Amino acid sequence: MKAKSILVTGGAGFVGSHLVDQLVKLGHQVTIFDNLEDQVHQGKVPDYLNTNAEFIRGDVRDADILTKALLNKDVVFHQAAAVGVGQSMYQIRKYADYNSTGGATLLDIIVNNNKIRNRIEKIIVASSMSIYGEGLYTCSQCGDVYPKLRPTEQLKTKQWEVNCPLCGLECKHKGTHENKPLFPTSIYAITKRDHEEMFLVTGISYQIPVVALRYFNIFGTRQALSNPYTGVAAIFSSRLLNNKPPVIFEDGLQSRDFVHVSDIVQANILAMEKNAANYQAYNVGTGRNLSIKDVAEKLMGKLVPESDMQPVIEYRFREGDIRHCYADISKITKELGYSPKMRFEDGISELTHWVSEQQADDGFEKARSELERFGLAH
Numbered sequence: 357m358k359a360k361s362i363l364v365t366g367g368a369g370f371v372g373s374h375l376v377d378q379l380v381k382l383g384h385q386v387t388i389f390d391n392l393e394d395q396v397h398q399g400k401v402p403d404y405l406n407t408n409a410e411f412i413r414g415d416v417r418d419a420d421i422l423t424k425a426l427l428n429k430d431v432v433f434h435q436a437a438a439v440g441v442g443q444s445m446y447q448i449r450k451y452a453d454y455n456s457t458g459g460a461t462l463l464d465i466i467v468n469n470n471k472i473r474n475r476i477e478k479i480i481v482a483s484s485m486s487i488y489g490e491g492l493y494t495c496s497q498c499g500d501v502y503p504k505l506r507p508t509e510q511l512k513t514k515q516w517e518v519n520c521p522l523c524g525l526e527c528k529h530k531g532t533h534e535n536k537p538l539f540p541t542s543i544y545a546i547t548k549r550d551h552e553e554m555f556l557v558t559g560i561s562y563q564i565p566v567v568a569l570r571y572f573n574i575f576g577t578r579q580a581l582s583n584p585y586t587g588v589a590a591i592f593s594s595r596l597l598n599n600k601p602p603v604i605f606e607d608g609l610q611s612r613d614f615v616h617v618s619d620i621v622q623a624n625i626l627a628m629e630k631n632a633a634n635y636q637a638y639n640v641g642t643g644r645n646l647s648i649k650d651v652a653e654k655l656m657g658k659l660v661p662e663s664d665m666q667p668v669i670e671y672r673f674r675e676g677d678i679r680h681c682y683a684d685i686s687k688i689t690k691e692l693g694y695s696p697k698m699r700f701e702d703g704i705s706e707l708t709h710w711v712s713e714q715q716a717d718d719g720f721e722k723a724r725s726e727l728e729r730f731g732l733a734h
Contacts, residue, residue: 357628360385361384362429363386363432364409364433365435365436366434366436366437367386368390368392368411369390369435370576370586370617371620371621372390373402374578375433375435376388379625388406388409389414389416389436391414392413395580398582416461417453417458422462426469427472430475431628432462433482433624434459434480436458438450438451438544439583439586440544441676442674442676442732443585444543445542446726455548455551459481459554466562466564467558476564477565478564478565480568480624480627481552481567481568483548483552483569484544485570485572485573485641486542486545487552487570489539489540491678491680493518493530495525498523500530503527504541508734529611531643533684552568552637555568556635559635567633569637570638570639570640571620572614572640572642572681573587573588574587575587575589575614575617575700575703575707576707579617584720591720592651592652594717595718596655596659597711597714597716601656601667602652602655605733608648608669609649611646611679611681612648612681613643613646613681616700619642619696622695623638623640627692630692636691638687638688638692639684649667649669654704672734673734674734675733
């Protein structure tokens with residue numbers, strides 16, 4: 357592919373920085389745009405940031421500086437977002453502002469500046485599996501069904517599995533495809549749906565190819581270990597670094613699709629390079645699910661192999677939590693040639709080697725107390 361001039365918003369973050377590295381490696385001219393959010397970066401430029409890319413410190417809600425960053429760009433990867441499902445439920449304005457308004461600001465600049473709009477060839481926006489809410493299920497009586505949240509009264513009795521919304525029988529989970537109705541269960545998830553829908557409808561209206569990538573649960577190096585609202589693998593790792601056991605809500609058998617950050621990068625590059633991706637939304641995962649308890653035990657086996665420590669399974673629940681969601685990746689595999697290369701079991705050694713060299717403040721207890729204070733954990 358001919359070398360492009362590329363802007364990566366959120367390019368100093370977990371996914372963004374790995375994407376920048378690959379784009380530079382492929383010979384593209386890359387600009388990183390990032391506000392160095394205190395909760396993630398403590399306001400500092402991370403050591404791993406690629407020095408062969410231009411760095412602009414800025415907020416995506418600041419139209420003036422973002423306009424300058426967008427000038428003369430061929431491709432935009434919009435990765436910038438405030439991340440955190442639980443926190444989004446009591447910092448509602450912040451998440452709506454950072455995410456929905458930030459994305460809207462970027463789009464507003466593009467469509468109102470002819471020089472920018474006429475230059476941009478493609479926009480790839482980071483969406484999230486959280487927009488689905490619960491995953492796809494099948495009922496022995498009713499076939500495929502799309503449950504919403506499990507009733508609070510059910511969870512209070514510690515009946516964790518999902519029942520059919522039509523007949524009440526317990527359902528079996530299955531891979532979630534892109535056509536499943538969207539039932540986001542947090543403010544964060546709503547803002548990611550905003551991202552996807554705003555970008556796609558704007559792209560279609562102005563004939564600017566847009567691709568939305570629905571990331572599943574990402575793991576890998578550079579995830580912010582001191583951010584208690586980040587991915588579960590990082591939260592558990594931070595606990596273990598501080599000689600504390602992972603804490604698991606419900607019974608630990610809830611499951612997710614854990615995808616390595618290198619496969620997220622693979623999907624982004626394919627979305628940029630393949631015209632078949634234009635105006636489409638794709639799942640980016642592995643197509644297999646792991647229980648949260650299994651993830652905790654695998655991390656413990658690597659980080660504290662000699663310890664008799666065990667995960668703390670609380671049999672409590674959080675408002676808005678889902679039971680099972682993992683990706684059906686047949687669409688992205690067939691249309692773009694995506695093929696996940698790194699299973700959790702294969703990538704865990706790299707992750708734990710990196711984790712063992714880090715220092716992390718364990719903010720889990722503070723985050724949990726906040727959820728309790730707002731009545732979001734029971």
